[in-house]
Amino acid sequence: MWAHRRGGRRVGGEHILPRSDYEAASGAEAHLVPEAYAAEFGPAPEPGSGRDRVNWTLDADLVSALRTRAAETGIPVSRLVDDALRSAGYR
Numbered sequence: 001m002w003a004h005r006r007g008g009r010r011v012g013g014e015h016i017l018p019r020s021d022y023e024a025a026s027g028a029e030a031h032l033v034p035e036a037y038a039a040e041f042g043p044a045p046e047p048g049s050g051r052d053r054v055n056w057t058l059d060a061d062l063v064s065a066l067r068t069r070a071a072e073t074g075i076p077v078s079r080l081v082d083d084a085l086r087s088a089g090y091r
Contacts, residue, residue, distance in 0.1 A: 022055030042076065051078075 003012030019027070025041045037044055045051040070077045 020055055022053065025053060042078075 003010055005011075025037075028037050028041060029044055032040075034044065045053060066077045066080055069075070069080055073080075
């Protein structure tokens, strides 16, 4: 079940609402215990850590390659993306 305010009225329903990964992670971070959040989304960035959560759409073949590399190396996908962007000259 879900509910929210719209135009001064409370509205709701009992169906599944699609959410972006960012929306899901933000809601989960606010309502789950840290262990449950980390199991689903990975560790949350620590305040002041210099890391931000972003929601980007990438080509499926790139995502697959990143996940494969992460599984092979044990390096999180986010760090692989960091390294690729830095290697391309982004600082």
